[in-house]
Amino acid sequence: MKLLTIALFGCIFFANCLTADAIYEFDNSIEEKRFYSLISEIRCPKCTSGSIASSDVPVSRDLKQKVYELILAGSTDKEIKAYVTDRFGASSDYKPAFEGANYLLWLGPFIFLGILMLVFLSNRRL
Amino acid sequence: MNAIYRSLIILLPLIVLITYGTILITDQDDALVYFEPKEFPQFDLQDLEDREIDLAAFNGISLLNVWASWCITCLVEHPFLTQLSKNEITLIGLNYKDSQVKAKQWLGKRGDPYIFSIYDPRGDLAFDLGVTGAPETFLIFNQQIIGHIQGELNQEKWQSTLVPLINAATMGNQ
Numbered sequence: 001m002k003l004l005t006i007a008l009f010g011c012i013f014f015a016n017c018l019t020a021d022a023i024y025e026f027d028n029s030i031e032e033k034r035f036y037s038l039i040s041e042i043r044c045p046k047c048t049s050g051s052i053a054s055s056d057v058p059v060s061r062d063l064k065q066k067v068y069e070l071i072l073a074g075s076t077d078k079e080i081k082a083y084v085t086d087r088f089g090a091s092s093d094y095k096p097a098f099e100g101a102n103y104l105l106w107l108g109p110f111i112f113l114g115i116l117m118l119v120f121l122s123n124r125r126l
Numbered sequence: 127m128n129a130i131y132r133s134l135i136i137l138l139p140l141i142v143l144i145t146y147g148t149i150l151i152t153d154q155d156d157a158l159v160y161f162e163p164k165e166f167p168q169f170d171l172q173d174l175e176d177r178e179i180d181l182a183a184f185n186g187i188s189l190l191n192v193w194a195s196w197c198i199t200c201l202v203e204h205p206f207l208t209q210l211s212k213n214e215i216t217l218i219g220l221n222y223k224d225s226q227v228k229a230k231q232w233l234g235k236r237g238d239p240y241i242f243s244i245y246d247p248r249g250d251l252a253f254d255l256g257v258t259g260a261p262e263t264f265l266i267f268n269q270q271i272i273g274h275i276q277g278e279l280n281q282e283k284w285q286s287t288l289v290p291l292i293n294a295a296t297m298g299n300q
Binding site: 006045046057058059060066086088089119122 | 127131132134135161240249253254256257259287
């Protein structure tokens, strides 16, 4: 019985080792924070919806590894995002830059809301 | 005036609903990924036989098919690729995250439709191409990627997405 218990606990600990995620080690906490914020803003290309932080498919693992390497190599957040969107398309950036055609993307809902407000208000006055 | 606004309140959401509904219905998740031409990335890899890659294969129209011996859907599309290779289509393989031995066995057993297969065990070139898995197929015209299909390539997808792109590319060049 004692042996069985030890064997069972052994199995549990061993399973833990097998499923352990890749470990990313950084020199400082700023880089570590940048890493975790970046991987939560990059879309998993193989998933319907979700960031690479929440995904363990091979391509997400590759992407996380690449982001890690680029941070260690001294790339800026903007450079890393450009690196990813160049390869996996603009839709892989969950937080598109506030510039160019993206103004419509960011401001579109407010413009739509504004138009609706105008319609409702003019409707009331009449 | 009031009637127009009233009808707008109903019509506007209806138009939005129909537009998005049509997009959702017609959108196939494994259809063409993008249209904008992109330069084929540089790479430093050999083929499955350890030979240097002949870059001349990327001139004119060619197809680059991402495959692996572990990939089930690659088996499904293999007969269609074989059929394509018998026509005048240049078919290049990109062997993705595979073992060289297993890949060669796979081709030996099922037939090799590719003029050569680039051996990419770590998926380096595949990463630069934006490959998310296997199979995927890229349409190349004069070192430029002009089309990208994720998932199985079959007669239907070939006719509906790749043939029009090939016609447009070759027509513009003549």
